[in-house]
Amino acid sequence: MTAERPLAPWDLPAGHPGVAFLTGATPFFALAPDPRFSYCLYVPTDHTPDGPPLPLVVTVHGTRRRAETLRDAFAGFAERLGCVVLSPLFPAGITGPNDVDSYKLLSPAGFRPDEVLLHMVDEVAARWHVRTDRFHLHGFSGGGQFAHRFAYLHPGRLASLSVGAPGRVTLLDPTAHWWRGTADMAEQFGTDADPAALRGLPVQLVIGEQDTDAGELAPDGDGTAPAGSHRIDRINALRANWREHGIDTRLDIVPGTGHRHVEVLPVVQEFLEAHVSASPRPRAPEVTRP
Template identity: 60%
Template sequence: MPTERPLSPWHLPPDHPAQLFLTGSTPLFALSGDPRVSYCLHVPRGHSNTDEPSPLVVAVHGTHRNVGQVRDHFADFAEEHGCVVLAPLFPAGLTGPNDLDSYKFFTAPGFRPDLLLLDMIEEAAGRWHIRTDRFHLHGFSGGGQFAHRFFYLHPDRLASLSVGAPGRTTLLDSRTPWWRGTADSAELLGAAPDTRAMAELPVQLVIGEHDTHVEVWEGAEQPGSRMDRLNELRENWARHGIATQLDIVSGAGHSDLDVIPAVLSFLSEQIEAPAGRRHTPAGPESTKGLPDL
């Protein structure tokens, strides 16, 4: 049986109704290799296959999985900068009836969300003209957990990284098992962190000024607030030669919408930078404050 070819915007007349679903904000597409997961995109209206492949920004949802809203935060940015935004969806309940977190840790049997994201990118490249060798990755909250762990395993696939207010963090620590450390990541996940490659990437850590709530319930998995954990992560990375830009957003709490201007400012610098010229993050002790939003 012949395989149906995925349609691209340039396969259709400009006024064809399907253009509404192939450019702008798209519907969710099931991943053909694993339809348990899916992805949606924002594709600039003028997207074509006649120029260089468009830069790709991947934006990963938090635990609420408001994937369309996450994608839409970047829509105007995509149109302005000519980049494509891809937002994956890793559903709740995928590995069990009470599963909310498996996509953040990569260790559930039969479920490697990091590899599924790479499959989504390759599949999307069969329909849209996007750069697939390296992409810009952002995640907030649960998405921030995904993003910084992806960084440990696949720095060679990233053009830049933006990590927003993760609730639980993994430190570069060769004595502590995954997920709190990285001692057994090669055995469990097939890759040990390559700190030299990680140090070559522009990295943003971003959080709201008031994102300082401390969980006190019994069984809380890490001490302190998200602010404490992000600072600990930054110090840990600095000890391994990985510089970061820390953006603390004035007046904001734990809100992906409130930190988006800082994220877009960072991404704008990366996408607009000449080829081969990387953004140099702020020094380990500095922050880049923003006005009240």
């Protein structure tokens, strides 16, 4: 039996109602290899198969899983810059009835969230005219945890990285085990940490000035807080750790707000705009002529 090919917007005749579901704000699509996971997109309404492929921006939700709301917050950004926005959904309860954190920690117990995202990116490339060899990644809170850990595993897939207010951070530390450090990355994931691969990557760390409520943080389990007692301490610890390894970061502390994603998004989008606009296009293959 032949697998059904995903339809692109230009496969449908002008005026077909299906075009409206494949451009603008899309429905959620189940991930074909594992329908426990899904994703939605914002695709510019004038999207065509002509010209260079559009840049891809991936926005990862926090613990409350408001993927659609996050996607919608990037709609104007996508139309203005001519990029596609992908918002994955990692449901709670995947590894057990009380699981809310496995996607953040890239836990290899049961599934690999990083590989789930890469499958989503492949599916997007099969339907839309999008550049997917490198993409821009942003996450806030739980999504910020996911984003910086994904960067450790797949630095070569990123065009820029925006890490917002992670509640727990993984430091480049060969003496501490995952998720606090990177001592057993090869054992857990089949790859070692490579700080050199992150040097030169545009990186934003972003947090609200008043994001200091330690009561909002999940307990670490062993009572330790190696990177500080609240999110500002922890994002500063991550920045200092990366600086020690030659990784430059831009730190944006947004005045007058606490742990509020919507209130830091203007600064996030300002950072992403500079790098989405400057995204290099893949080179056309050289043609050898006699």
